[in-house]
Amino acid sequence: MGVIVGPRVIDAGLSLVRILVAPVAVAAGYPSPAQDYFEGRIDLNEHLIKDVTSTFIVRVTGQSMEQAGISDGDELIVNRALEPKDGSVVIAVLDGELTIKRLRITPTAVILQADNPRFPDIVVPALSELTIWGVATRCLHHV
Template sequence: MIKHKSGSLTFYIPDATAQSRAHFFDAGISAGFPSPAEDFKEERLSLDETLVKNKEATFYARVSGQSMIGAGLDDNDLLVIDRSLEPANNKIAVCFLDGEFTVKRLRVEKEEVWLQPENPNYPIIKITEDNNFLIWGIVTNVIKKV
């Protein structure tokens, strides 16, 4: 279900009632040399149980744009955002800034806050008292299509 669409993010609420589980092969799939397939066991895996620590405070949002490609957040990636986590320097956060949602790295020094993009083609944003600014949540995971 779509919660909110902004210029750069589309928010979704996780369905806490869904009991969807995928097959999970606990084999440690090799990224080097192949290993024998007989050593694996199959179980059921819930991505919500794996990626979501606080269901009531967790949302998903789809990225739109290229400002965070250096942090591995690409256009159309799905972010897992936890609103219960404390903002801190160097965390990637979803922020509400002057009427729009954006995702950026937080830079906090003394009493000053900057929103740092991870693409040199985008400017660093210094937050001032003139801004309508709220740190909405902290990004905990990113889900990509390959």
């Protein structure tokens, strides 16, 4: 069925995390002669979380969303207050089962699309119960 969200949900808005931030962008190609010092700190909550009361972190298991840059073991920042739109990566509850998929809304169907060709898309049957639990806003990818 694709990527299943683990049962562990962690409230992402309760702790304050401050991390040093470089004053310039860092080149991913050739090294930059940029300054070699850090200036100030940033609060990751300010950059990653728009609504503390409705934001959660979920851990991903499986590979059905790999081409969206979401890998097994990654954490997703999920906002439950956002309205899902066609193309949103969502946490969906289909007939009681949690899954992470890209939401596709067509004139004839609602589809939970896998972003990996090895996994089938799920065309939501007319009599099924579908709830969009939240919309993924960021992926915390392990390197």
